């Protein structure tokens with residue numbers, strides 16, 4: 001069976017986790033002292049939240065980690081009651097191997113309604129003697145204060161470019177890939193520091209070729225090169241609307257981009273244009289408006305042309 005690279009290359013030790021240095025330092029010292037409060041891990045996707053929790057469990061419980069660690073998803077469509085029952089069943093039995101507490105990892109806590117969060121808060125209180133929770137979310141601001149105040153909060157950040165480069169090198173070594181120098185920038189640009197996407201994109205590309213260039217990356221992820229988007233916008237700004245429109249259309253067809261993909265890329269590129277800041281602000285505002293119209297179902301090409309016209313005038 002083909003192994004999934006995100007799992008194959010999931011760090012197994014604290015020191016293998018890229019970035020998040022302060023978090024690792026504090027969390028590993030909890031583990032060393034065999035005691036910890038409830039934890040909250042907040043931050044974007046693919047930056048090490050689940051990975052760190054698994055390491056915590058393995059370090060705390062050794063061989064018995066599996067029976068003392070429960071992973072649940074708060075957004076379980078069957079509702080918070082299912083989550084509470086599972087927690088209850090798990091918390092009721094003694095820890096395997098005489099540890100003072102078990103650990104429950106609850107993913108996607110910010111998808112819970114306020115009422116469900118109140119229920120979760122009571123559950124946390126009921127089982128505080130036998131369980132520690134690690135709550136994971138994208139935005140801690142969506143979590144009610146009484147829960148936040150019961151947790152030590154850790155804010156994970158997107159990985160920096162140097163970490164992504166190292167991760168790519170590591171996977172390339174393990175899988176015998178050749179990475180062209182331009183591919184590093186491309187991978188960082190399209191993943192924006194999400195390490196899970198890095199592993200997935202590389203695995204996807206590798207099924208096509210072992211020789212990975214920026215072009216391979218942009219083809220696979222259905223994204224255009226930022227330089228190409230920049231060129232099209234610059235031509236529009238210079239006054240040649242027709243030419244920029246034709247180039248945009250060609251780019252969309254070549255990469256199979258949707259209107260929304262294009263808006264996102266244009267939005268990112270506006271700051272890199274050589275125009276006045278006040279004009280940039282107006283264009284950003286326009287991007288928001290056009291995106292909204294597109295989401296509402298308006299014709300993609302018509303809306304993109306309208307957006308592009310704003311660069312010319």
Ligand SMILES: Nc1ncnc2c1ncn2[C@@H]1O[C@H](COP(=O)(O)OP(=O)(O)OP(=O)(O)O)[C@@H](O)[C@H]1O
Pocket residue numbers: 005006007009010011016017018019020043044045046047048049050051052107159167195196197199
């Ligand atoms: N800090 C990191 N260092 C090295 N690899 C990482 C790191 N973060 C993520 N990864 C890679 O990405 C994969 C997914 O990471 P993880 O499951 O920890 O993400 P997450 O932060 O829990 O994201 P989500 O919010 O989507 O659940 C890991 O298996 C690993 O391959």
Ligand SMILES: [Mg+2]
Pocket residue numbers: 049050051107136
């Ligand atoms: Mg996760």
